[in-house]
Amino acid sequence: MSTATATKAPAPAGSRTGGGALAGTGTLIRFDLRRDRVRLPVWIVALFLGTVSTANNYKTLYADPEDRASVVTTMDSPAGLAMTGPRHYLDDYNFGAMLGHQMLGFMAVMVALMSVLIVARHTRDEEETGRAELVRSAAVGRHAHLAAALTVAAVANVVLALLLAVGLGGLGIDGIDGGGSLLYGFAHAAVGLTFAAVAAVTLQITAHTRGASGMALAVIGIAYVLRAAGDAGGNDALSWLSPIGWAQRTYAYVDNRWWPLLLCLLLAGLCAAAGFVLSTRRDVGAGLRASRLGSPVAxxxxxxxxxxxxxxxxxxxxxxxxxxxxxxxxxxxxxxxxxxxxxxxxxxxxxxxxxxxxxxxxxxxxxxxxxxxxxxxxxxxxxxxxxxxxxxxxxxxxxxxxxxxxxxxxxxxxxxxxxxxxxxxxxxxxxxxxxxxxxxxxxxxxxxxxxxxxxxxxxxxxxxxxxxxxxxxxxxxxxxxxxxxxxxxxxxxxxxxxxxxxxxxxxxxxxxxxxxxxxxxxxxxxxxxxxxxxxxxxxxxxxxxxxxxxxx
Missing domain, CATH: 1.10.357 (Tetracycline Repressor; domain 2)
Known part of the structure; x- marks a missing residue:
C-alpha cells in the first residue's frame, strides 16, 4: 500500500515576506542608505552649514537697525522681491525675517534638487542600468523601489529640518528663536518631499534618468518663476501656485504659520500616489511615453x-x-x-x-x-x-x-x-x-x-x-x-x-x-x-x- 504525499505549493513571493507590492522595501531602504552614505551627508551638511553661516553673517553685516532699514528700502522693489520673497517679511526686518526672506526660497530650490536626484538615482537609474529587473526577480514587490526611494528622500529632508531647527535655534541671534527655527527647517522638508513626489511622477513618463530628472527640474524652475513673478508683481495668486511660495508664506520668524505646509504635504501625497498608480501601467525599464521611431538610417x-x-x-x-x-x-x-x-x-x-x-x-x-x-x-x-x-x-x-x-x-x-x-x-x-x-x-x-x-x-x-x-x-x-x-x-x-x-x-x-x-x-x-x-x-x-x- 502506498501513501500519497501532499506537497504544498510555495507561497507567492509577496506572501513569503508579508509585504505584497511593497515586499522588500525595508531591505531596499537600507541598501539605498548604504549607497548614499557619503552623498547624503555631503548634501545635508553643505545645506546646513550654508544656512547657519549666512545667519551668522547677517549679524555682522547688518548689525545696526539703519543697515537693515537700508536693505528694506532696496528689497522693496520688483527686482528685489523677485530675487528674495514676499513683501510681508519687510514689515519687521529683524535677523529672522531677513533669513526667511532672503534664504528660504533659494535653499528650497537646493533641497528640491537634492530630493529629485535621490528619487531618480534609486528608481529610474536602477531600471535604466538593468539592476532593478534583477532585484525584482527576487522577493521584491512592484512598488518597493519607489517606496524606498521616497523614504530615503524623506529621511534626508527630515534630518536636514531637525539640524536647521537645532542649529539656528542655538545661535542666540535676536529674532531667530526656537519655534521659528523649527518651522523654517520643516518648510525645507515640506518642499523637498513635494518635489521628491513630483520626481516619482516624471520618472514614470520617460525611460531615461536624465529625461526624468530634467522634467522634474523644469517643474522646480516653473515653481520658482511663478513665485518670483507673483512676489514681484504683487500678484499673490501666482505665488500660491508654487510650493516654494507656500513655504515662504509660512512667514517663519514673523507669523510662524504652519498651515501652508499642509498644502505641500497634500500635493506630495497626491503626486506620490499618482506615481505608484502610473508605475502599474508600464513595464520595467520602459516609460509611459512611447519612444519615437527613429530614422532607419543614422x-x-x-x-x-x-x-x-x-x-x-x-x-x-x-x-x-x-x-x-x-x-x-x-x-x-x-x-x-x-x-x-x-x-x-x-x-x-x-x-x-x-x-x-x-x-x-x-x-x-x-x-x-x-x-x-x-x-x-x-x-x-x-x-x-x-x-x-x-x-x-x-x-x-x-x-x-x-x-x-x-x-x-x-x-x-x-x-x-x-x-x-x-x-x-x-x-x-x-x-x-x-x-x-x-x-x-x-x-x-x-x-x-x-x-x-x-x-x-x-x-x-x-x-x-x-x-x-x-x-x-x-x-x-x-x-x-x-x-x-x-x-x-x-x-x-x-x-x-x-x-x-x-x-x-x-x-x-x-x-x-x-x-x-x-x-x-x-x-x-x-x-x-x-x-x-x-x-x-x-x-x-x-x-x-x-x-x-x-x-x-
Missing amino acids: SDALSRPLGFALRLHRGMLIGFGAGLFLMGAMYGSILGDAEDMLKNIDQIQEALEEIGGATMAESFASMVMIIIAVVASVYVVMAALRPRSEETGGRAEPLLATGLSRTRWVGSHLAVAMTGGTALLVLAGLGFGLSGAASASDGGLFLALLGAALAYAPALWVTVGVAVVLFGWFPRASAAAWIVPVYAFVVGYLGRLLQFPAWMNNISPFGHVPQLPAAEMSWTPMAVLTLLAAGLVWVGLEGFRSRDLETK
Whole structure:
C-alpha cells in the first residue's frame, strides 16, 4: 500500500515576506542608505552649514537697525522681491525675517534638487542600468523601489529640518528663536518631499534618468518663476501656485504659520500616489511615453563621434543654457540698484573696493560673474565626466571595439564640454548684459558684461582638464573633479566677504581671470590658463590610452 504525499505549493513571493507590492522595501531602504552614505551627508551638511553661516553673517553685516532699514528700502522693489520673497517679511526686518526672506526660497530650490536626484538615482537609474529587473526577480514587490526611494528622500529632508531647527535655534541671534527655527527647517522638508513626489511622477513618463530628472527640474524652475513673478508683481495668486511660495508664506520668524505646509504635504501625497498608480501601467525599464521611431538610417552627424556626443549632451546643455540666461537676467535686473542696496554693508563694500571699478555697478557685476562662472563649471564637470558614466555603464566597450579610437571618443565629449561651457557663458553674458544695461540705463554695459562672462572660458577649460586627468589616470576618483567648482565658489565669492588670504584664491583657476568689467583686461593669465588646460587634457588622454577599460 502506498501513501500519497501532499506537497504544498510555495507561497507567492509577496506572501513569503508579508509585504505584497511593497515586499522588500525595508531591505531596499537600507541598501539605498548604504549607497548614499557619503552623498547624503555631503548634501545635508553643505545645506546646513550654508544656512547657519549666512545667519551668522547677517549679524555682522547688518548689525545696526539703519543697515537693515537700508536693505528694506532696496528689497522693496520688483527686482528685489523677485530675487528674495514676499513683501510681508519687510514689515519687521529683524535677523529672522531677513533669513526667511532672503534664504528660504533659494535653499528650497537646493533641497528640491537634492530630493529629485535621490528619487531618480534609486528608481529610474536602477531600471535604466538593468539592476532593478534583477532585484525584482527576487522577493521584491512592484512598488518597493519607489517606496524606498521616497523614504530615503524623506529621511534626508527630515534630518536636514531637525539640524536647521537645532542649529539656528542655538545661535542666540535676536529674532531667530526656537519655534521659528523649527518651522523654517520643516518648510525645507515640506518642499523637498513635494518635489521628491513630483520626481516619482516624471520618472514614470520617460525611460531615461536624465529625461526624468530634467522634467522634474523644469517643474522646480516653473515653481520658482511663478513665485518670483507673483512676489514681484504683487500678484499673490501666482505665488500660491508654487510650493516654494507656500513655504515662504509660512512667514517663519514673523507669523510662524504652519498651515501652508499642509498644502505641500497634500500635493506630495497626491503626486506620490499618482506615481505608484502610473508605475502599474508600464513595464520595467520602459516609460509611459512611447519612444519615437527613429530614422532607419543614422544621420551623418550621429555617425561621427562629435555629433553623437553632442546628441547625448543636448538636453543638459539646453537646460543649463536656459537657466544661466535667466540667472544672468535676474542679476542684471538689480544692477542699477546695486549702489543703494550695498552702500551701508561694510564687508561687501570692502570686497568691492578690492575688486575696483569705476562704478559700484561694475564692481558688483564682477562679483556676480564669479557665481555665473561657477554654475557654468558645474555643467562642464558633468559633461567631462560623461565618458566615465559611459564606461561604468558598459556602453563604451562596444563602441571602442570598433575602429573608433579612445582619443577620438573621449575627445568628442571634451569638445562638447569645452565649447558648450563657453556657449553657456555667452548666454549668461547676454542675459546679464541686456538686463543690466537696461537696469543701469547704460548701453555700454552690454558688451562689457558679455566680455566679462567670456573671460572665464579658459578657467572652464582648466576645469575640464582636471576632470579628464582624473578620468584618465584615477578613474575611481573622478568625482574629485567637483572640488574645483566648489572651491572656486568658496574662495572666489564667500572668501572675499570673509576675507580669506589672497593665496587661497590663487589656487583656483577662476582666481586668475581678470575681474572684468571692473578691472583692466590682462591677456597673460588667459594664455597661461589656456595652455594649462591643453596640457591637462593631453595628460588625461594619455592616461586613458594607457589604462585598462572597465568592462562589464
